[in-house]
Amino acid sequence: MEYKKxxxxxxxxxxxxxxxxxxxxxxxxxxxxxxxxxxxxEQILDSMDLERERGIxxxxxxxxxxxxxxxxxxxxFNLIDTPGHVDFTYEVSRSLAACEGAVLVIDATxxxxxxxxxxxxxxxxxxxxxxxxxxKIDLPSARIDFCREEISERIGIDGxxxxxxxxxxxxxxxxxxxxxxxxxxxxxxxxxxxLKALIFDSFxxxxxxxxxxxxxxxxxxxxGDEIKLMRSGVSFKVTELGIRTPKEVSREILxxxxxxxxxxxxxxxxxxxxGDTITLLNNEAKEALPGYRKINPMVYCGIYPTDSRxxxxxxxxxxxxxxxxxxxxxxxxxxxxxxxxxxxxxxGLLHMDVIQERLEREYGLDLILTxxxxxxxxxxxxGSIIExxxxxxxxxxxxxxxxxxxxxxxxxxxxEEFIGPIMQLCQDKRGIYLDQQYFDQTxxxxxxxxxxxEIIYNFFDKLKSYTKGYASLDYEISEYKESxxxxxxxxxxxxxxxALSSIVYKPDAYKKGLKLVSKLKEVIPRQQFEVPVQAAINxxxxxxCDIKAVRKDVLAKCYGGDITRxxxxxxxxxxxxxxxKMVGSVELPQEAFMSILSVDDSND
Amino acid sequence: xxxxxKKKISSLYIHIPFCSKICPYCxxxxxxxxxxxxxxxxxxxxxxxxxVENKFKKFKSIYIGGxxxxxxxxxxxxxxxRIIKRIRRKNAEITIECNPEDITIEKLKLLKKxxxxxxxxxxxxxxxxxxxxxNRDYKIDYFSLIKLVKQYIKNINVDLIYGFxxxxxxxxxxxxxxxxxxxxxxxxxxxxxxxxxxxFYNQGYKEQNEDDSRIFYDYIVSFLRxxxxxxxxxxxxxxxxxxxxxxxxxxxxxxxxxIGIGASGYIDDTRYRISPSFNLYINGKREIExxxxxxxxKKEYFFITNLRLEKGFKIKEYNKIFKSNFLNEFxxxxxxxxxEGLVKIKKxxxxxxxxxxxxxxxxxxxxx
Numbered sequence: 001m002e003y004k005k006x007x008x009x010x011x012x013x014x015x016x017x018x019x020x021x022x023x024x025x026x027x028x029x030x031x032x033x034x035x036x037x038x039x040x041x042e043q044i045l046d047s048m049d050l051e052r053e054r055g056i057x058x059x060x061x062x063x064x065x066x067x068x069x070x071x072x073x074x075x076x077f078n079l080i081d082t083p084g085h086v087d088f089t090y091e092v093s094r095s096l097a098a099c100e101g102a103v104l105v106i107d108a109t110x111x112x113x114x115x116x117x118x119x120x121x122x123x124x125x126x127x128x129x130x131x132x133x134x135x136k137i138d139l140p141s142a143r144i145d146f147c148r149e150e151i152s153e154r155i156g157i158d159g160x161x162x163x164x165x166x167x168x169x170x171x172x173x174x175x176x177x178x179x180x181x182x183x184x185x186x187x188x189x190x191x192x193x194x195l196k197a198l199i200f201d202s203f204x205x206x207x208x209x210x211x212x213x214x215x216x217x218x219x220x221x222x223x224g225d226e227i228k229l230m231r232s233g234v235s236f237k238v239t240e241l242g243i244r245t246p247k248e249v250s251r252e253i254l255x256x257x258x259x260x261x262x263x264x265x266x267x268x269x270x271x272x273x274x275g276d277t278i279t280l281l282n283n284e285a286k287e288a289l290p291g292y293r294k295i296n297p298m299v300y301c302g303i304y305p306t307d308s309r310x311x312x313x314x315x316x317x318x319x320x321x322x323x324x325x326x327x328x329x330x331x332x333x334x335x336x337x338x339x340x341x342x343x344x345x346x347x348g349l350l351h352m353d354v355i356q357e358r359l360e361r362e363y364g365l366d367l368i369l370t371x372x373x374x375x376x377x378x379x380x381x382x383g384s385i386i387e388x389x390x391x392x393x394x395x396x397x398x399x400x401x402x403x404x405x406x407x408x409x410x411x412x413x414x415x416e417e418f419i420g421p422i423m424q425l426c427q428d429k430r431g432i433y434l435d436q437q438y439f440d441q442t443x444x445x446x447x448x449x450x451x452x453x454e455i456i457y458n459f460f461d462k463l464k465s466y467t468k469g470y471a472s473l474d475y476e477i478s479e480y481k482e483s484x485x486x487x488x489x490x491x492x493x494x495x496x497x498x499a500l501s502s503i504v505y506k507p508d509a510y511k512k513g514l515k516l517v518s519k520l521k522e523v524i525p526r527q528q529f530e531v532p533v534q535a536a537i538n539x540x541x542x543x544x545c546d547i548k549a550v551r552k553d554v555l556a557k558c559y560g561g562d563i564t565r566x567x568x569x570x571x572x573x574x575x576x577x578x579x580x581k582m583v584g585s586v587e588l589p590q591e592a593f594m595s596i597l598s599v600d601d602s603n604d
Numbered sequence: 605x606x607x608x609x610k611k612k613i614s615s616l617y618i619h620i621p622f623c624s625k626i627c628p629y630c631x632x633x634x635x636x637x638x639x640x641x642x643x644x645x646x647x648x649x650x651x652x653x654x655x656v657e658n659k660f661k662k663f664k665s666i667y668i669g670g671x672x673x674x675x676x677x678x679x680x681x682x683x684x685x686r687i688i689k690r691i692r693r694k695n696a697e698i699t700i701e702c703n704p705e706d707i708t709i710e711k712l713k714l715l716k717k718x719x720x721x722x723x724x725x726x727x728x729x730x731x732x733x734x735x736x737x738x739n740r741d742y743k744i745d746y747f748s749l750i751k752l753v754k755q756y757i758k759n760i761n762v763d764l765i766y767g768f769x770x771x772x773x774x775x776x777x778x779x780x781x782x783x784x785x786x787x788x789x790x791x792x793x794x795x796x797x798x799x800x801x802x803x804f805y806n807q808g809y810k811e812q813n814e815d816d817s818r819i820f821y822d823y824i825v826s827f828l829r830x831x832x833x834x835x836x837x838x839x840x841x842x843x844x845x846x847x848x849x850x851x852x853x854x855x856x857x858x859x860x861x862x863i864g865i866g867a868s869g870y871i872d873d874t875r876y877r878i879s880p881s882f883n884l885y886i887n888g889k890r891e892i893e894x895x896x897x898x899x900x901x902k903k904e905y906f907f908i909t910n911l912r913l914e915k916g917f918k919i920k921e922y923n924k925i926f927k928s929n930f931l932n933e934f935x936x937x938x939x940x941x942x943x944e945g946l947v948k949i950k951k952x953x954x955x956x957x958x959x960x961x962x963x964x965x966x967x968x969x970x971x972x
Contacts, residue, residue: 526814528944528966551818554964556794556839561617561854562868564875564895567908567972574969 006186008257010078010215012096012128014120015105016113016472020135023167024105024176025079031173032065032077034245061201062098062213062259064243069181070174077180078215078259080200082119088347089476090295091201093122094275097291098200098215098259101129101184103176104155108134108142108164111440112150113413118474120155126291129184130155132162133176138169150440187217187257194285195219195227197254197262197278202269204323208240210266214278215259217289222253226281227264230288232271235281236264269326297329297345298406298477299352299456300389302370302499303359304341306581306590310365311340317363318342321355328355333390337499337583338368343390346372349456368581370499371596374452377404377480392498394487397538404480405503406452409434412463413445414471421466422446429454430483430505449478453503457597488513490520491534491541492586499583502596506537512599513543519595524588526550531586613871614664615853616656616691618649618684619864620673621882624703625739627728628807629765631799633866633880634671644886646680651888652863653687660861665697665850674706678714685718697722697849699761704744712756722848723753724761724792730782731775734768750786759846761790766820767812768796776820777827784831789846793824794839818962825958838912838961856917857902857909873897875905899926904972911964911971916955930954937970 015021028034065077080099082092096102102123106112123130132155134147148159163179165172189196201213221227221238228235240263242250254260266272274295277288305314318330329345346352352372359365378386378394379401388394410431414422419436423446426433431448439445450459455475463471488509490500500520504512513535520533524547535543555566580587622637622645623630635641666688676684692698699722700715707725715723727746729735735742753760762783766776783791798804798811812820825835833841837855840848853860862869866880879891897905903926910917922930931938931949938954941947946960946967960967 528963548815550963550966551814552795552821552962553814553966554838554962556797561860561862561870562877563854563870563905563908564868564877567901567904570904570908570965570968570972573965574972577969 003255003258005255005257007073008076008078008186009101009180009184010080010099010187010257010259011101011103011131011180011184012080012082012099012123013103013105014082014116014123015135016107016110016116019105019107019110019113019116020167021105024103024133024135024165024173025081027167027170027173028079028177029063029065031170031177032067034063034065061246062244063246064259065245067177067181070178071181073181075181076258077177080215080259088351089118089122090293091274092119093126093291094198094200096123096126096128097275097289098198099126099128100187101131101180103180104130104132105135106132106147106151106162108136108144108147109139111143111147112154113472117154118411130157131176131179131183132157132159134162134164135167137164137171138166153440189216189218189256191220191256193218193256194283195221195225195278195280196285196289197221198289199229199272199274199276199278201274202272202326204269205263208263208265210263210269210272212262212264212266212272212278213259214254214262216254216256218256218285219280219283220253220255221262221278221280227262227278228281228284229271229273229276230279230285231273231276231292234271236266238262238264269323272326274326295327295347297327298348298452299346299372299374300343301346301352301372302333302335302338302341302390303330303344303356304335304338304368304370304499304581306366306368306579308339313363314342314359314365314367317359317365318344320363321358325355327351335370335392335499337497338370338581341368345389366579368499368590368593370593371502372456373503374406374456376485376503379404391487391503392501394501394503397486402482403485403503405483405485407432407449407478407481408452408455408475409478410448410450410455410473410475411445412448412471412473413439413443414467415443418467418471419444419446422463422471425459425462425466426450429459450475451481451483451505452477457599486537488516488542489536490516491532491536492588493531493584494534495584496536497583499593500596504537509535509537510542513537515599516596517543517545519599520592521545521547523591523595524586527586529585608658610661611659611871612661613859613861615850615858615860616660616663616666617850617860617862617864617867617869618653618666618668618673618688619671619862619867620668620676621645621671621865622675623670623672624675626803627738627740628803628809629738629796629798630803631801632671635882637672637675641882641886642676642680645882646676646683648886648888649864650683650687652890653684653691656861656863657687657691660691662691662693663696663861664693665853666692666699667850668698668700670701672703672706673700674702674711678710681711681714682718685714685720689718692719697759699724699848699850701726704746704749705742707749707753709752712753716756721757722759722761723757724763725750725753726763728763728765729768729771730779731771734771734775737768737770738765746782746786750788759790760788761792761848762786762788764791764793765796766793766824767817769809769812771812773820773823776823780824780827789843790848791828791833791841792839793841795821821962834914836914838964852913855909855912857906870897873902902926907968907971911956911968912961914955914961916953919949919952919954922954934971941967941970 013021062080067075067077069075080095082095132151134144144164148162151157151159151162163172163175196218197214197216199212199214202210205211223238223241225238241254242248243260275292279285305311322328327347330342333343334340373391376388378388380399381401426448429450431450434449435447437445484506485503486506488502488504489496517533517535526548530549531547533545534541580589621633621635622642623634624637698720700720701724703726795817798809828841832843835841836847859871860869865885868877875895877893884891919930945957948957
């Protein structure tokens, strides 16, 4: 393939979940014969099983496509995929920074959603050319004109330029490609300049080490070059370069404007930060590409094997997952209740769910997760500051001056009729009202500042149920603020169970404590003896209820000689018991540790 | 011709799957009564009985259960009873299950004639409202009925159920008082279980809550004891040692033979269940689901069955069967359970206490 920079087009597709991003990508790959139809698994860009099941994209991916335009030229398209969840905003922004254009997909039946807007603004921040596309026009409920208006009004792009398409039938997909040719600029920069390659993704390969996905923003890189990662300062020698079509095709050189992969026997994925700049050791760029941010986990929880003998297996599994996931953090911790396990950090709740599922599914582990926690900043009387990610480690109250917790700015888009309930919900969740805008004639965007901790605790589920599923939520971390917080302990049989401690907003503590102990009573099966369940703050019990002793547990009838059935019932019970965790003298099911998440904190 | 050596098994169960009405709590194999089907079924059952006669020695106990055996016509009953008479030992216990509404003088005479010496009557409740709820909407004067039955068969069992949705504690007391007035020596009283295959299950019927069920159960046990009954098994009570020999055989983990659709048996280290399919059966096919009982399974069954008995089991017998030392093998478990007052060792027997029997399933989980 001859290198002609002016024939390169780098672009992304931006869409709200379910608006058809992956299907459009599939149609593009088909139309350009990048992949034969018969060898296509549905939605090829989402390659992990889990992603396909959940219909979301977690890992980024990129593919190089050859497109023969109607204008007679043959173009090189690089399609860079973006994850579609609020946990991964930074990764999205870096992927977009690797592009010159973005196809904005709007569902003709739904219109623009809050999440689409959030990603669109990221694209605009990166100076991308936007190509609006109205998808699902094959559906009878499609409202194309309404969408055009919305595009003009909300985004400020002339909606009449939007391309109506159907990813399902393939209608007008070629028009998107032609528009990419005509509207998206070819890359800037020059092969003769010092190298600046943007890292937008990476994964681990056991033979080649870390495989880094890059976009050459300036200069060029060849196999054998000594390179330097500008943020981490480490250097490597390039062993392999190539493009993904999506099959890997190795190349001797990656030129300015191109997108491809790079291998350099890099052992530790933590050296390879998304957003970092790769340059040449002997011809260093003066400055790194802008926009790099150190990403830190926002949500922490304890992960323990149900069977404590599986600790080593859990450790190995986490090590393996970390090879491919630079944002996952873990370190060993010990809980009196749960034994040996790990404190793990995640970008958000979805990230946490995904990791849990992968550990259970791919590594066959039975796990107990403690309720997630944010990082609190504890200002001590001696002037020091502690960053606390585990509620049970909270220092003695007498040593604390004050506590701060992280807040997010949450934008909720909703049809007008739900404004009342949403505002009530946000107030209940300690939200601070910031703003309200008309989005269009029927919808508004309400902006609140809300503690991240409250978002974690069933905010999204509640929002959905308050608005019959109509509202959408987008949020970003804003700042730490001082809060009136305290650690709430849970005692079973008079003993503090560290894994059940949580940090609560003091004025709500009584209500929350009462609801939590009732919830625990519900999920913990009756034991052979009565078990008092207490919630306490500073050693003072604020709520209590008792799990009764088992009173009757016997099958009245051994049916007409069919005792096999009875034995099988007992066998099943025994299996169930294996999944419980013996804490002191009490047997706890997995869900007990997550109870605090499902405690209904509304006022009813 | 060389004489074939017959096998020795003490008990035989015979299943009659037909019913005139379906009780909403029932999850046994049953079919709505249909004369044509009954005819075919009895034909096949007769074949099985004859084959049993050929292969096995005479039985110590035979139990005709259902379904509802009492809905069979006198002719059909005769067909079966004729063979049964031949395959029973002299002092054998021969039981038949009967619905109160099926009992007639004619049938009683027939049963007596063919040597049926125990009758189990499914009364379930004396309360008209409850009977209605369980699709047994009939009015019967039980006192005259039992009086009549006693003229022919003295050894009577009554089945009762407790724990219905609208059953008060007083309703339970009434049922028990009515039972005592019948002056009968055996009672099986079960808490209502909503099984997956029952009509109640599909209706979303809720079982009685655990606490109330225990209060009812404790009352039943103490009331019956006061009236001279012994609770010899979790749900079975007898006066003057009139135990059910046939059922005791199950609860001692002994062998038994079974014939008829959906029936379960245990012989030659195999527990088996005959396919519940009526069509297979009348076409002469006896599809059988088998479970091979190795030593560890045998041990599980030993506990599951024997610990249902108030008397428990003889420790020596356990040691002999499993070539082990029970008290050593389960030392820690036994110590813990004794301390909690759930089990006891008395005169060489290991058994559950009253408290232990109420939560037997929890205890069993520790032994299996």
